[in-house]
Amino acid sequence: MQKKDTPGLISLLPKGLTSFFEEVGDTSRFAARFLREIWFPPYEFKEVLRQSYEIGYRSLPLVGITSFIIGLVLTLQSRPTLAEFGAESWLPAMVGVSILREIGPVITALICAGKIGSSIGAEIGSMKVTEQIDAMEVSGTNPFKYIVVSRIVATTLMIPLLVIIGDAIALYGSYLAVNINDKVSLTLFFEQVFQKVEFSDLIPSVIKSVFFGFCIGLIGTYKGYHTKKGTEGVGRSANSAVVISSLLIFIIDLVAVQITSFLGLI
Amino acid sequence: MRNYNKISGEQIPLPLRDQNNDDKIIHIQKLNKSFGENHVLRGVDLKLNKGENIVVLGKSGSGKSILIKCIAGLVRYDSGSVKVLGNEIKELTSAQLDDLRVKIGFVFQSSALYDSMTVRKNLEFPLRRHQLKLNQHEILEIVESTLQDVGLLHAIDLMPSELSGGMRKRIGLARALVLNPEIVLYDEPTTGLDPITSKEITNLMLNTKKKYNTSSIIISHDMHCAKLTSDRVVVLSDGICYAEGTFDELQKSKDPIIHSFFI
Numbered sequence: 435m436q437k438k439d440t441p442g443l444i445s446l447l448p449k450g451l452t453s454f455f456e457e458v459g460d461t462s463r464f465a466a467r468f469l470r471e472i473w474f475p476p477y478e479f480k481e482v483l484r485q486s487y488e489i490g491y492r493s494l495p496l497v498g499i500t501s502f503i504i505g506l507v508l509t510l511q512s513r514p515t516l517a518e519f520g521a522e523s524w525l526p527a528m529v530g531v532s533i534l535r536e537i538g539p540v541i542t543a544l545i546c547a548g549k550i551g552s553s554i555g556a557e558i559g560s561m562k563v564t565e566q567i568d569a570m571e572v573s574g575t576n577p578f579k580y581i582v583v584s585r586i587v588a589t590t591l592m593i594p595l596l597v598i599i600g601d602a603i604a605l606y607g608s609y610l611a612v613n614i615n616d617k618v619s620l621t622l623f624f625e626q627v628f629q630k631v632e633f634s635d636l637i638p639s640v641i642k643s644v645f646f647g648f649c650i651g652l653i654g655t656y657k658g659y660h661t662k663k664g665t666e667g668v669g670r671s672a673n674s675a676v677v678i679s680s681l682l683i684f685i686i687d688l689v690a691v692q693i694t695s696f697l698g699l700i
Numbered sequence: 701m702r703n704y705n706k707i708s709g710e711q712i713p714l715p716l717r718d719q720n721n722d723d724k725i726i727h728i729q730k731l732n733k734s735f736g737e738n739h740v741l742r743g744v745d746l747k748l749n750k751g752e753n754i755v756v757l758g759k760s761g762s763g764k765s766i767l768i769k770c771i772a773g774l775v776r777y778d779s780g781s782v783k784v785l786g787n788e789i790k791e792l793t794s795a796q797l798d799d800l801r802v803k804i805g806f807v808f809q810s811s812a813l814y815d816s817m818t819v820r821k822n823l824e825f826p827l828r829r830h831q832l833k834l835n836q837h838e839i840l841e842i843v844e845s846t847l848q849d850v851g852l853l854h855a856i857d858l859m860p861s862e863l864s865g866g867m868r869k870r871i872g873l874a875r876a877l878v879l880n881p882e883i884v885l886y887d888e889p890t891t892g893l894d895p896i897t898s899k900e901i902t903n904l905m906l907n908t909k910k911k912y913n914t915s916s917i918i919i920s921h922d923m924h925c926a927k928l929t930s931d932r933v934v935v936l937s938d939g940i941c942y943a944e945g946t947f948d949e950l951q952k953s954k955d956p957i958i959h960s961f962f963i
Contacts, residue, residue, distance in 0.1 A: 560815070568774050569812035569875075573826035574798040 481584040490592035501600035505607030529608045530627035538601040539639045543646035547679040551654040555675030558658025559668035586651035593647030634699045642690040653679040723749045725915045731780035742939030753916045755926040758936035764919040768885040805876030805884040811868040813860040850874045866897035886918040
């Protein structure tokens with residue numbers, strides 16, 4: 435006797451929601467594969483180094499300029515409000531804490547999501563549609579290790595470094611902005627900053643930058659690796675890599691704030 | 701003819717089964733492959749003998765490319781048997797499959813040259829990645845002689861973006877030949893080329909067979925190429941090998957499906 439088909443719970447969900455959960459499941463499997471494959475040889479050290487150069491060093495000018503402007507603008511805009519309370523002397527400390535804890539990591543990660551996420555998504559996507567990934571496989575190379583693992587490792591290592599460098603440049607921008615109205619030496623400015631900044635401000639922001647980097651690499655490679663429908667799909671992969679990783683950066687940030695607050699680090 | 705074991709003095713670490721006793725280089729039986737509801741291959745049977753060139757004809761979407769990707773282990777088939785040099789592809793570990801792939805050259809439809817590498821690096825890539833333990837001098841010698849064979853030694857330091865369509869195909873072929881394979885799988889080698897370049901590539905394929913003593917499966921829509929390069933022609937239709945014979949035999953066929961390829 436033929437069994438009568440009964441609609442399962444999943445079939446009752448709207449199509450958009452089903453594909454959302456499918457996407458989440460596929461991405462999780464992709465991340466799990468990364469975590470499984472990273473420990474076993476062959477290790478693609480050369481490719482990790484090359485990617486670190488491409489991702490880290492080549493993003494430095496953009497991250498540097500943006501951070502400098504953010505530090506400068508934040509200081510100039512905060513000054514009138516603090517001046518109302520006669521608290522201009524708190525400016526270095528306030529800007530320092532804002533940049534190191536929140537603005538530095540998030541802005542740098544968002545810039546990198548745009549620059550690196552899209553480039554990873556588009557590069558791997560075009561490799562996929564032009565069969566370069568297949569060619570790699572017939573050449574005795576595990577394309578997942580060579581392409582995916584190396585890029586995720588590179589972004590996970592490079593984004594925290596870019597965040598730290600970006601923070602330093604933003605603070606320098608702030609120092610210049612303070613000097614538009616006052617005369618403060620560089621030593622005094624940084625003394626005032628570090629009076630209010632502690633390691634407990636820096637460590638959580640570096641840790642969350644590691645997750646930002648992982649997320650940018652993961653989403654970029656996942657979207658690129660699963661590109662379909664030719665060149666149109668390449669554009670779509672690049673675009674969705676940026677959108678999803680940017681969204682995930684805010685979600686990770688929200689979770690990180692909750693955790694640091696729970697641990698009493700704020 | 702180059703022999704890497706002689707050059708390096710190394711044996712391939714995981715021994716593959718030796719060449720089967722008969723002349724069958726590739727033996728496919730009842731091969732099935734589906735993508736969801738789309739049943740692409742429905743019991744394909746095919747044999748490739750040593751030193752033979754088979755041209756596979758079929759409509760777009762008939763599963764020709766999937767067939768050769770199953771042979772190279774790039775696509776996992778659902779059921780049936782694909783034996784390459786006596787080894788059942790499905791039963792090989794990834795290390796064994798890598799070892800087997802040293803003996804298989806794959807010429808991709810889009811050439812699939814690595815955009816971020818020069819021609820030299822593109823050709824060096826399989827030589828370095830297959831753990832053949834060749835030194836830099838040997839690698840350079842092999843790369844240069846293979847490029848010489850396809851007439852593009854002067855392009856050694858160019859990037860793929862600087863090459864014309866025909867040059868890309870030649871470099872794609874050179875990369876497939878750099879490991880001195882026993883089998884070459886061509887996926888539409890002349891598609892998208894002008895008639896003159898198409899003829900050049902066809903001649904190159906014939907020279908390759910002579911010089912490298914290869915056996916080939918050629919997926920093609922180009923009847924001129926099929927006529928010149930084929931020892932046998934197989935027509936793939938509705939997921940099965942619909943007809944098989946020499947080019948002239950099939951050309952004379954009155955069957956409407958076979959005839960449609962020769963109009």
